[in-house]
Amino acid sequence: MDTISGISPDLLDRFAAIVGEGNVLRRPEDIAPRLVENRGLYRGASPMVLKPGSTEDVAAILKLATETRTPVVPQTGNTGLVGGQVPRGSGTDLILSLERMNRIRDVDPVANVLVAEGGAILADVQKAAEGVQRLFPLSLGSEGSCRIGGNLSTNAGGTAVLAYGNMRQLCLGLEVVLPTGEIWDGLRRLKKDNTGYDLRDLFIGAEGTLGVITGAVLKLFPQPIGRQVALAGIASPADALRLFEKASNLCGTSLTGFELMPRLGVEFTTRHIEGVRDPLSEPHPWYALIDISTSDSAETAETMVHALLEWGLETGLVRDAVIAGSVAQQKALWQMRESMSDAQKPEGGSIKHDVSVPVSSIPLFMEEAGKAVMAAIPGARICAFGHLGDGNIHYNISQPVGADKAAFLARWYEINEVVHGIVLSLDGSISAEHGIGQLKRDELARIRPTIEIDLMRRIKRAFDPANIMNPGKVVAIE
Ligand SMILES: Cc1cc2nc3c(=O)[nH]c(=O)nc-3n(C[C@H](O)[C@H](O)[C@H](O)COP(=O)(O)OP(=O)(O)OC[C@H]3O[C@@H](n4cnc5c(N)ncnc54)[C@H](O)[C@@H]3O)c2cc1C
Numbered sequence: 001m002d003t004i005s006g007i008s009p010d011l012l013d014r015f016a017a018i019v020g021e022g023n024v025l026r027r028p029e030d031i032a033p034r035l036v037e038n039r040g041l042y043r044g045a046s047p048m049v050l051k052p053g054s055t056e057d058v059a060a061i062l063k064l065a066t067e068t069r070t071p072v073v074p075q076t077g078n079t080g081l082v083g084g085q086v087p088r089g090s091g092t093d094l095i096l097s098l099e100r101m102n103r104i105r106d107v108d109p110v111a112n113v114l115v116a117e118g119g120a121i122l123a124d125v126q127k128a129a130e131g132v133q134r135l136f137p138l139s140l141g142s143e144g145s146c147r148i149g150g151n152l153s154t155n156a157g158g159t160a161v162l163a164y165g166n167m168r169q170l171c172l173g174l175e176v177v178l179p180t181g182e183i184w185d186g187l188r189r190l191k192k193d194n195t196g197y198d199l200r201d202l203f204i205g206a207e208g209t210l211g212v213i214t215g216a217v218l219k220l221f222p223q224p225i226g227r228q229v230a231l232a233g234i235a236s237p238a239d240a241l242r243l244f245e246k247a248s249n250l251c252g253t254s255l256t257g258f259e260l261m262p263r264l265g266v267e268f269t270t271r272h273i274e275g276v277r278d279p280l281s282e283p284h285p286w287y288a289l290i291d292i293s294t295s296d297s298a299e300t301a302e303t304m305v306h307a308l309l310e311w312g313l314e315t316g317l318v319r320d321a322v323i324a325g326s327v328a329q330q331k332a333l334w335q336m337r338e339s340m341s342d343a344q345k346p347e348g349g350s351i352k353h354d355v356s357v358p359v360s361s362i363p364l365f366m367e368e369a370g371k372a373v374m375a376a377i378p379g380a381r382i383c384a385f386g387h388l389g390d391g392n393i394h395y396n397i398s399q400p401v402g403a404d405k406a407a408f409l410a411r412w413y414e415i416n417e418v419v420h421g422i423v424l425s426l427d428g429s430i431s432a433e434h435g436i437g438q439l440k441r442d443e444l445a446r447i448r449p450t451i452e453i454d455l456m457r458r459i460k461r462a463f464d465p466a467n468i469m470n471p472g473k474v475v476a477i478e
Helices: 009-019 028-035 055-068 122-131 148-153 199-203 237-254 263-272 298-315 327-338 342-347 359-376 405-409 412-425 441-447 450-463
Strands: 072-075 094-097 104-108 113-117 171-177 183-186 212-219 226-234 255-262 286-294 320-323 354-356 381-387 392-398
Touching: 009 055, 028 094, 055 072, 055 094, 055 171, 055 183, 055 212, 072 148, 104 122, 113 122, 122 148, 148 212, 171 199, 183 199, 226 237, 226 298, 226 327, 237 255, 237 286, 237 298, 237 359, 255 263, 255 327, 263 286, 263 327, 263 342, 263 381, 286 298, 286 327, 298 320, 342 392, 354 412, 359 381, 359 392, 359 412, 412 441
Parallel strands: 072 094
Antiparallel strands: 104 113, 113 212, 171 183, 171 212, 226 286, 226 320, 255 286, 255 381, 354 392, 381 392
C-alpha cells in the first residue's frame, strides 16, 4: 500500500490508465496548488489528479471508484469558497479535474441556448455568447478561472441575479456521470418540461456530492443595447432600500444590479487596489451601485438612470451621485465593488459571512448584527457589502487596527454563530451564494429541521451508495 494515500500503487495505475499517464498529476509539487482553496482556509491531501478528456473517461473513473470504494473530489476552477473542491486531509481522495473538458459544444442564437462542457471557463462561455450577439449573464469576480461545472455545482449567483437569476435559472439541461459510472443524458433544451422529479435541480448546487456534471445547456439572452452604471452616496441601508424600491418600480427587469457598499469598503479599495478612486467629492456613510441595462434602446437606460437619481436628489435620499460616462468608467465603478473582498486582505484578518435575508429586512439585519459584533469585538471594522437587490450581504469583519490576526481569526466560529443567529431570526440563509462544502456542513445540520437533513442523506445514499462522491461535504453520511 502507498503509505501517503492509503491507495495501492496498483489501483492508482488503474485509474491513470483510463486517462493516459500524460493526463495525470502524481508529483506532490504538481498536485500542491489543487490542495488549497482561494482563501487558504482548507488544505487537503491527494495522491493523484486525473484529467479526463471525455464523458466516457469520467464514467470509467467513477465506475472504478465505486467498485474499489475510492473517494473522488470533482474540481474545476478551484475558486470555491467553502472548501467543497478541496480533498480531505486523509490523503485518500483522488482529484477529478475537468480542465480538459472545456469545449463549447454548440451555440444556437435562435433558440437562445449554448451547450458547454463542464470544464468550460465561464469567461469563454460569455465570449462564445457574444460571438453570436447574445449575452450569458452569469458574471463573477472569478469568471476568468471558474468553470461551468463548478458554477452549476455551487449554483453560483454573481452580479446580475437581480435580472437573470442564478445558475439554477440559467440552465435548461445537464449531462451528468453518476458515481456508479452511469451517464445521465439530460441535455434538454426545453423551457417547459413537466415530466416528474427534476433531476437537474438536484445536481445543481449539490457541490459534487451526487455526480459529475460533464455538460450543460445554458440559456442566452439578447445583448443589452443601453447600459448605465451610477454610484450614489447615501446615508444608511434603510435609505438604500427606499432607493432600491424606486429603482425597481422605474426600471423593472432593466435593473440588473443594485449593490450596497459601506464607506469603509470604499476606503479599503481606494487605499489598496490599484486604479480605484472615489468618484464622489465628499465621503458618504454608504453607497449604492446601480446598473441598468435595456434591450430596446440606449435612451431608455439613460432616461431611467436620470429619473431615478433626480428623484433621489429631490427627496434627499441621494446625497450625491455620479453616472459613468464611458464603458471604462462603468468598469471602474464595478471594480470598486468587486475588489472589496481583496481590499480587506492588507487590513489583516477578516471573518466572513455570505448570508441572505428578505430584502426588506436588510436594514434591521445590519443594525442588529452591527451591535452584536461590536459588543463581541470592540474596534472590529465591519465591511458589509453585497447584492442588496437579492438580499445577499457579504458580512465581512476586519480585525481591529493593531489586533493580533491569529487571535482574531480564532473567533471565526463564535462570531459566525452571533451573525448567523440574527440571520436565522430574520428567516434568512447562512449561505446565499457560496454553498456548504466543509465550512458550513455541521452548522447546516444543526440549524435545519431533522427531516430536511435526513432527506438530503437519503438522496445522497440513493445516488451514491458507496459514498465515493466528494464525501464529507454538504452532508455527513458516516
Ligand atoms: C474572486 C472571487 C469572486 C467570487 N464571486 C462569486 C460571486 O459573486 N457569486 C458566487 O456565487 N460565487 C462567487 N465566488 C465563488 C466561486 O467562484 C464560485 O463558487 C464558482 O461557481 C466555483 O466554480 P469553480 O469552477 O471554481 O468550482 P470549484 O471551486 O472547482 O468547485 C466548487 C464545488 O463544485 C464541485 N464541482 C466542481 N466541478 C464539478 C463538476 N463538474 N461536477 C460536479 N461537481 C463539481 C466541487 O467539488 C466543489 O464542491 C467567487 C470566488 C472568488 C475567488
